[in-house]
Amino acid sequence: GAVVSQHPSWVICKSGTxxxxxxxxLDFQATTMFWYRQxxxxxxxxxxxxxxxxxxTYEQGVEKDKFLINHASLTLSTLTVTSAHPEDSSFYICSxxxxxxxxxxxxxxxxxxxxL
Amino acid sequence: xxxxxxxPSTLSVQEGDSAVIKCTYSDSASNYFPWYKQELGxxxxxxxxIRSNVGEKKDQRIAVxxxxxxxxxxxxxxxTQPEDSAVYFCAARFMEYGNKLVFGAGTILRVKx
Numbered sequence: 001g002a003v004v005s006q007h008p009s010w011v012i013c014k015s016g017t018x019x020x021x022x023x024x025x026l027d028f029q030a031t032t033m034f035w036y037r038q039x040x041x042x043x044x045x046x047x048x049x050x051x052x053x054x055x056x057t058y059e060q061g062v063e064k065d066k067f068l069i070n071h072a073s074l075t076l077s078t079l080t081v082t083s084a085h086p087e088d089s090s091f092y093i094c095s096x097x098x099x100x101x102x103x104x105x106x107x108x109x110x111x112x113x114x115x116l
Numbered sequence: 117x118x119x120x121x122x123x124p125s126t127l128s129v130q131e132g133d134s135a136v137i138k139c140t141y142s143d144s145a146s147n148y149f150p151w152y153k154q155e156l157g158x159x160x161x162x163x164x165x166i167r168s169n170v171g172e173k174k175d176q177r178i179a180v181x182x183x184x185x186x187x188x189x190x191x192x193x194x195x196t197q198p199e200d201s202a203v204y205f206c207a208a209r210f211m212e213y214g215n216k217l218v219f220g221a222g223t224i225l226r227v228k229x
Contacts, residue, residue, distance in 0.1 A: 004159075034216075043205060043219045044160065057214065093159065101215035102148055102167070107159040 003027050004096045006108025014116055015086060021079045021111045023094030029074035030096035034105060035067070038091045050077050084115045118142065118210045122220025129196050131229045139206035139220050140188040148209040149189045150217070151180060155202045163204075164191070196227045 003026040011019050023033055032051050036044040050056040050071035058064050066088075068080040077096075081088055091112050095105040119142040129135050141149075147168040152160035166173045166180045166189065173180050177196075182189040189208075193200055206220040 041222075043221045046216055046218075049214065049216060101209065104150055104162050104165055105217060106162065107152075109159045110157075112157075 001027055002098070002104075002106040004030075004094065004106045004108040006094055006111055008111060009109055010112045010114075012114045012116065013084065016083055017115075019081045019084055019113060021081075021092055021094070021113075023077045023079070023096065023108050025075045025096040025098075025106075028096075028098045030077075031074070031099055032097045032101075033071055033077035034095045034097070035069060035077075035079050036093045036095065038093060038110070040091075044093065047079075081113065084113070086115045089113055089115045118212075118216075118218045120206060120208050120218050120220045122206050122223060124223060125221065126224045126226070128226045128228060131196060131198060131227055133196055135191075135193045135196050135200070135225055135227075137191045137204055137206070137223045137225070138188060139190070139208070140186075141208040141210075141218075142187070143208065143210045143212050144184075144187060145211040146187075146208040147211065149180070149182060150207050151178075151191050152205045152207065152219075153202045154205065154222075160205060193225075196225075198227050198229050201225055201227045 005024045035047045047062045048056045048058045056069035071077040093110040095107045097105050122139045150165035153163045154160040177194045179192040203222045207217045
């Protein structure tokens with residue numbers, strides 16, 4: 001149980017392109033979804049928290065207009081990196097949580113984004 | 117501020133030996149502490165978690181201990197095997213900051229056979 005699917009797993013695109021990443025909870029309804037960024041050999045840095053049907057809460061230093069998050073249903077959240085540049089290249093991972101904040105987060109497989 | 121410190125950053129043990137990873141946190145109101153294992157290029161996987169109403173939890177070769185007074189918690193892996201080699205992250209839920217999880221910097225565990 002508690003399977004989270006994330007697509008695509010790998011994206012290579014040109015600078016200036018917008019990239020959309022999907023995060024789906026396959027066998028449970030996710031009250032809350034989280035988006036993290038992970039640099040090589042570093043920890044997970046929370047970018048934003050999204051609840052179904054409401055605006056995402058962004059962490060300090062994360063540009064809302066750069067990283068657009070939509071959480072339209074209890075099983076799907078999307079992260080769109082707009083006008084991506086090489087410095088946006090990173091490993092992006094989503095997680096999903098069922099129920100209240102005392103429940104565990106289950107992670108997707110991550111998306112490796114490379115901007116040329 | 118929100119902070120979770122994790123030590124050591126790297127740990128090498130001989131197969132069959134035990135491994136211990138320690139974390140400290142800053143928010144005394146934190147009440148949930150998960151541990152994740154991440155293999156190279158893969159998703160973090162929850163391996164064990166503990167809530168503040170207990171001091172210890174065990175699942176086969178893995179155990180976690182929590183000292184709320186000292187604000188630290190530890191992961192113990194006994195009878196280590198080569199497949200335990202990975203990066204381990206501790207985390208604490210920070211009540212003061214919207215209930216978000218704050219992760220430690222990670223520990224690279226190498227089990228030598």
